[in-house]
Amino acid sequence: MYLNCHTYYSMRFGTFSEKELLQLAQENYVTQLVLTDINNTSACLNFVRKAPEYNVRPILGIDFRNGVQPRFVGIAKNNEGYLEINNFLSKHLHEALEIPIQAPPFQNAFVIYPFEQVLLNEQQDFQDNEFIGISINELRRLPFSGLMRYRDKLVVQQPVTFRNKQDFNAHRLLRAIDNNVLLSKLPKEEEGNEDEKMYPVQNLAAAFSEYPFILENTECLLNQCNIHFDFSKGRKPQNLRSYLGSVEADEKLIEKLCYEGLPYRYEKIDESIKNRLDKELKLIKKMGFVSYFLINWDIVSEARRRGFYYVGRGSGANSIVAYLLRITDVDPMELDLYFERFINLYRANPPDFDIDFSWKDRPAMTQYIFDRFQHVALLGTYVTFKERGVIRELGKVFGLPPQEIDFLIEGRYNPNQLDGVSKLVLKYGRLLKGKPNYLSIHAGGILISERPLHWFSATHLPPKGFPTTQYDMVIAEDVGLYKFDILGQRGLGKIKEALEILAYNQPEKFEEVDIHDIKGFKTDIIINNLIKTAQCMGCFYVESPAMRMLLKKLEVDNYLGLVAASSIIRPGVAKSGMMREYILRHRNKGRAEEKAHPVMLDIMPDTYGVMVYQEDVIKVAHHFADLDLGEADVLRRGMSGKFRSREEFQKVKDKFIANCRKKGYPDTLIFEVWNQVASFAGYAFAKGHSASYAVESYQSLFLRAYFPLEYMVAVLNNGGGFYRSEFYIHDARMMGATIHPPCINNSVIVNRICGTHIYLGMMYLRDLESRVMERIVKERFQNGNFISLEDFLDRVFISVEQLSILIRIDAFRFTGINKHELLWKTHLMLSKNDRLEHPKLFPPRHRKFQIPQLHTTTLETAFEQLELLGFCLCSPFELLAEPPKNSNGQRDLSHYLDKYIDIYGYLVTVKNTNTHTGKRMHFATLVDQHGEVFDTVLFPPVAAKYHFRGKGIYRFYGKVVEEFGFLSIEVIKMQKQDYIADPRYSDMKTSKKLLQAREEKKSNAGS
Structure with missing residues (x-):
């Protein structure tokens, strides 16, 4: 009986989720209802997916409005009708058109005109599929409206937007936020009606008891509607099924391309290579993923034709087929990449391919994909209300002064001392937190579908100018749509531009350069020494202070070491404590046999029995805990944050523990291993993914090693990297x-x-x-x-x-x-x-x-x-009001090991972090007086006492410590140093005297 139900995807209007709507229906004995969000279909697919759990028959529609002004409700009779209303909404969203008063002639959708609108527009003619909706509140006006003559057209339209008074209050706040007005100034016409609630079916029937024909019309309309989407585990992918038009032609093409790629990739083609290729091709065909590989091949082939650089990564980089098709540059045979990570019989979805392009080339490649394939859209995502943002918005709505809003955002208040308005801001802030605020675009996801994408939802047109779905990647995968990740990064832009700069600055050298000679780079002593000494400023993925520290501790001087380091640096490994354990085992080879369980060491000999990559978790689950590959994949998906069902994840965890106990492992070992698995949540890399990163790192390291100035200019021209531009300029000067x-x-x-x-x-x-x-x-x-x-x-x-x-x-x-x-x-x-x-x-x-x-x-x-x-081109130390009292620098740290040092540093970057007890501490990287970099750490007691106050020069007193060969300073005291007064605005005589005094001090210090 409910033809007009809203969720919080009626952005800044609705107040609860599609799941809560279904719960509400169940509580009120409603067995079928229509989801009709305002100009939005974000909730539709998940509504259909979840409805059977609540014994509700789902029907889909759209509440078409201009702003909050209703026009009509469209209700899909079937999937074709859903496509129709999505096409109609999408056209109006793309072209920013107003919704007309009159609905178009839908073939497979019903149209409900609200009672008020019919009266206001004096509408008299209705098509067979058009009806007049009337709510409980409007019933008393029906006998006097002149609409009783349309007995066959009258249906129940009791909108559902709120559950209670609190929902209505939250709705008013959302409307005030949307209109950017004080709550007290919110126009009444911008609000919904407080009576837009769901009543038990018998109460609704009782309210319309004088007009049984209205109930009959409504029931008849609902019974004609039927929507179906397949969410079963055995569903077929909804991606483009064939690249060439037939599965047979696709299979022949992929075989042909792979065998053509063999001599390009391998000088010697042995049986192990052929067997791996045959095994992959059979499984790719069986799983129906051939077109997925060929579409990726098409994209990278076009990129090469245009001279665009790219890096193929993700779990698909574990595949020899991807390597032969030149989607990736990672050789799975060389790295012994785990086949079952990228594909197995239990896996319904195709492997991930993340294809990175230069940030300058990515728009052109996105345009190519939209031009090349018929049914394409960018993948959407939802931007939700975050805690700080919603407090700021609600503070404005309630009329709080900016300083009071800032005070609430900082969170340093006693709740008992807040006034009533501040308490309301916090109360409703908690209520709105996590609710959708507006639609946005996934970082790189593109959908290429067999059907029109409006079969699944309407699309909107964000500023990038490409149609974008109104649902996110999780529900897309649930319905069988798997994204192609087309990403932009600045690292590739740096490499490409460095070569362009080299071509005009040193043309004779440019002719000798082959940036794709990865094999040569891997064995280059100069490049490997840069890695070992962590001289990686500006180089992709290896320039951060944390990575620099790790490279020194591991003494990485080869490609495989860099592949491991790229994954060890991820928070999952560090959080589990296994980063430190990996370093210990790496530096003391006997420790692995002593500490690692034999099964773990047998599964992961290359990483000393430590889980480092995503596939390590699959291996451990499969070999250590005897889970099948499907169950192991549930763990893998749980780690990457893509899983839907916490219950399913819990079942696998229980089975993991039970199986290990059956095998006789002690609980201490079982839970130690499980905690390592759990700590990977959302952070682990596939080994092929890390290997792809390492390839790009080697390319940028090659340029830094042999053409450092050209490369540093390219780094600056592509937006720098981890550090501010002035430090890349400083590094270029040092070179x-x-x-x-x-x-x-x-x-x-x-x-x-x-x-x-x-x-x-x-x-x-x-x-x-x-x-x-x-x-x-x-x-x-x-x-x-x-x-x-x-x-x-x-x-x-x-x-x-x-x-x-x-x-x-x-x-x-x-x-x-x-x-x-x-x-x-x-x-x-x-x-x-x-x-x-x-x-x-x-x-x-x-x-x-x-x-x-x-x-x-x-x-x-x-x-x-x-x-x-924003920076000066001289040394910032020349601007100090008082010259440094000493010349200590990074080069002196080894002489002060386990001793205290007084040292000056120009702040490069600070990482603020919390200990496991929640206390604040800082890691800071600085440049010394000689232009060299050193690192400091401020533990919680010191961090509580001293604060970094923006960029500038700081004087530190602390103890020089060493861990695995990496030197840093544990700070005891620090003080920011003053610059000389700006001579442009200060008294010139005073400045002159200061300058003379500084020069005298310098000369005295020198003598």
Whole structure:
């Protein structure tokens, strides 16, 4: 009887989930109902999936509205009708069209016009599939409405949006958030009606007892509707079933491509390679995954045709078929990759392929996929209300001042001392937390379907401009739709651009470079030494302080070691305590035999009996606990956060423990192993995935080793990486580069290199407009270098303010004129409003001015750079108000081992973390006075006493400690050091005296 039910996917309107709607139906003895969210179908698939558990027959529809203004409700008779209403909604969402008053002529869907709308629009003609909906509240007006003559068209439309008063209050808050108004100012027409509730069926029937024909019409309409989606375990994938149009043609093509790929990949093709290939191909065919592999092959083939770099990773990288099709560059034979991780008979879904492209190339590849295949959409996701965000939103709705909102967000309050409004904010904040706020896009998922994607849901059109589903990856997999992950990353952009820079900066060297010579890179002593000494700044996945520390502790100097390190660094291994154990076993080979259980060591000899990769968990579950591969895959999916059923996961855990007890393992061992398995949740990598990462790491390490300056420029031009840009600039200087501030004759928008000279791009000038940069570069390329300030002004339209930025950063230094003089000239030659953008018919006459001789100090230049670039190009230690009391640096740490050191450092990065007891501590990386990096740790007692206050120079006193060869400082005291007063704004005499005093101290320290 309920034709108009809403969930919280009626964004910022509904208040509860589709599961809670089904619970509500069960409580009220409702056995069939229609889910009709407002202009949204996000809940539909899961509603159909869960409905049988509540003895409810699910029916799907859409409540079509303009904002909150109802137009009509569309109800699908069948799946074709669901497709129709999805097509209709999607067109209006894509084109931002208003929903019309009159519904289109649906062939397989019913239309319900709300009673109020029929009266308001004086509608008189209704098609066979069109009805008038009337709620309990509206019944009393029916006899006087003139609509009794439409007896056959009247149906029950009792909307369901709320369960109780609390839901209605939450709804009003959501409406206020959506309208960005105070709750007290929320217009009544923006709210739903508080009576939009579900009543027991007998109560509903009693309310309409005077009009039994309305109940009969409603029952008849519902009985004509039937929706089905297959959520069974044996369901067929809904992805594009065949690449060429037939399964047989697909199977022939994949075989042909694999055998063509064998000589490309292997110099010697032995029986083990052939057997692995035959085994994979048989299983891929049996599972119906051939088209999935061929679509990925099509995508990467197009990328190579366009000269785009890519990395194929994920569990599919465990496959020799993927290696032969050039989807990945990981050889499963070389790494002995576990076949059953990527595919097995118990696995319904195809293996994961994450294909990374440069962030610059990814949009073009996404467009190609949409053009190449018929039924394509981006995968959606839901952005939910987070704790801090919802407190901020509700604080505004309740009219709290910003400082009180900030106070609540910080969480440092006594609940008993809060006023009533603050308590309401927190109460409803908890209620709204986790509810959907708006639809967004999955990080990289693309669906390529056999059917139109509107068969499953409507699509919306986010700013990226590609149709996007209204459901997420979990329900997509439930219904048999498996995503293709097309991702963008900056690491590949760095590699590609480094080679482009090398081609013009050192063309003779460029000809000798083969960036795909991975075998050569793996055995290169220079590259492996960079890894061992952790000189990896700017290199993909290996540059962070944590990775640098791990590489040194493991003394990694080969490819397989880097593959392991890429996975060991993941939080799962660290959380279980097995990172430390792995390091101990790596450094002391006898420890593995002593500590590891023989079965564990036999399963994972390469990792000393320690679980490191996702497939290790499958191996342990299968061989150690005698679970079948299907049950082991439940654990694997549980680890990756993709599993649906906690009950299913619990059953597997119980069986894991029971089987181990049957085998006679002691409980201490069983639970130790289980805790390792559980700690992998959401974090473990497949070995092939780690190997793919390591390949890209080696490519970037090769460029850093042999072409460091070109590579560092590419790093900067692709947005840097883990660190701020100034540290990559610093690293380039340490490797021999001369760094120049932006220059109107030598700089472009991004950074550029000439020999060993790097000219910073104009993009670092924060307040310089992009259109001004474009004008300067375009004019210079078309008509040559600028020869003077006057020449520049004749040729480039620019305001006084924008020109001042360029002069202050010394972009006109080629003129040899002091920038203070140039600024005087600028203000004398230009007024604020006299620069009009128009062609010049005659060269302008320039007046000559007599300007006093002016000077600029190096300190003024440094502070100018700090203001305009965000960093200075001199050593920050030169800006200290008091020179350092010592010259200690990273090179001295070994002499102070187990002793206390006084050391200065310029802050690079801080990692704030919590101990297992919840206490705050810090890991900080800094640059010393000699430009070298060192690491510090502040344990909770020190972290509670001392705080990092932004970037700058800090003085530390602490103990030098060593763990597995890695030196760091356990800080006891620290103090941020003051910079000299900015000489541009302070008294010049005082600054001069300070400078003289500093120079004297320097010379005394030197003597």
